[in-house]
Amino acid sequence: MSRQPIRIGARGSKLSLAQSGHMQARIAHALGAPLDAGPEEIASYAQLIPIVTSGDRIQDRRLMEIGGKGLFTKEIEEALLDGRIDCAVHSLKDMPAELPPGLVLAATPEREDPRDAFISKVAQRLEDLPHGARLGTASLRRQAQALHVRPDLDVVMLRGNVDTRLAKLERGEADAILLAQSGLNRLGMGHIPQSWLDPLAAPPAPGQGALAIESRAEDVDAPWLAAIRCRPTTIAVAAERGALYALEGSCRTAVGAYGRLDGSRLTLLVEALSPDGALRVRHEGEVALTGDDDAGQALALGLSLGAAVKAEGGDAIIALTE
Numbered sequence: 001m002s003r004q005p006i007r008i009g010a011r012g013s014k015l016s017l018a019q020s021g022h023m024q025a026r027i028a029h030a031l032g033a034p035l036d037a038g039p040e041e042i043a044s045y046a047q048l049i050p051i052v053t054s055g056d057r058i059q060d061r062r063l064m065e066i067g068g069k070g071l072f073t074k075e076i077e078e079a080l081l082d083g084r085i086d087c088a089v090h091s092l093k094d095m096p097a098e099l100p101p102g103l104v105l106a107a108t109p110e111r112e113d114p115r116d117a118f119i120s121k122v123a124q125r126l127e128d129l130p131h132g133a134r135l136g137t138a139s140l141r142r143q144a145q146a147l148h149v150r151p152d153l154d155v156v157m158l159r160g161n162v163d164t165r166l167a168k169l170e171r172g173e174a175d176a177i178l179l180a181q182s183g184l185n186r187l188g189m190g191h192i193p194q195s196w197l198d199p200l201a202a203p204p205a206p207g208q209g210a211l212a213i214e215s216r217a218e219d220v221d222a223p224w225l226a227a228i229r230c231r232p233t234t235i236a237v238a239a240e241r242g243a244l245y246a247l248e249g250s251c252r253t254a255v256g257a258y259g260r261l262d263g264s265r266l267t268l269l270v271e272a273l274s275p276d277g278a279l280r281v282r283h284e285g286e287v288a289l290t291g292d293d294d295a296g297q298a299l300a301l302g303l304s305l306g307a308a309v310k311a312e313g314g315d316a317i318i319a320l321t322e
């Protein structure tokens with residue numbers, strides 16, 4: 001039997017490898033690999049192709065800031081367009097609104113835990129931190145949501161991958177940090193957090209916890225892609241990303257969005273905050289999905305709630321970057 005394995009482009013970072021490895025197994029089983037298949041048999045259905053991106057090579061942070069997120073995607077997208085790989089696995093929350101011509105966001109598999117996790121040696125919950133405690137985060141959304149409930153906190157810039165941020169916490173560079181629980185779960189560190197933010201009190205980043213499979217547009221109807229799609233995830237994240245599109249423009253905004261599907265009823269909570277957390281504008285809405293264009297209805301709900309938040313928040317929710 002001649003069957004070409006699906007080739008998955010994989011960056012070398014721990015989280016990327018964990019995410020790609022997870023999807024390698026999912027795709028292999030979707031294509032018929034037995035549940036007890038070993039690594040070699042899995043690889044005959046789906047294999048990981050290592051790709052080093054400029055972002056992985058460049059260590060200079062100033063260059064990274066100039067190049068932005070594109071530094072991590074350029075080589076992957078070239079490999080997709082050249083036919084060296086068939087798909088790439090991303091964190092949906094890091095995906096731009098628009099992809100290069102010929103490439104599509106082809107599937108969103110089952111979402112992991114979308115919540116933000118609270119990690120600290122001095123408190124069980126964000127609310128319990130001592131007055132003036134240092135919260136380490138590089139996320140404008142996490143900063144604003146934390147300051148909204150605890151304006152006394154001292155937000156300190158804490159960058160880097162999950163391991164780096166945990167090491168900085170350990171070294172005492174902050175009293176507490178917030179991380180996506182999904183990333184921790186995928187790294188086998190899901191037991192670390194002390195507690196979680198309630199997603200209705202502090203909605204996560206749009207798409208947080210979901211993976212996005214990028215592929216060539218011509219492959220979008222392939223059975224292996226159909227097999228890994230998750231309908232409730234696709235609908236929830238379509239709504240959340242709709243809110244993000246409506247709010248983004250060219251400026252940085254602290255945006256949280258949380259979509260939930262209950263039968264055919266989709267509920268979406270959207271909020272935007274001023275960077276200091278003092279102003280918080282939120283709208284919640286729902287739609288009864290009719291079944292003929294659920295993702296389209298979800299996107300429309302997100303766009304309209306996002307536009308409502310933007311209209312009400314105005315300039316106050318736009319962060320003027322230093």
Ligand SMILES: NCc1[nH]cc(CCC(=O)O)c1CC(=O)O
Binds near residue numbers: 178182211
């Ligand atoms: N911004 C970094 C980033 N991008 C994706 C994840 C993992 C979370 C996910 O799967 O959405 C993380 C780590 C974090 O936010 O703590």
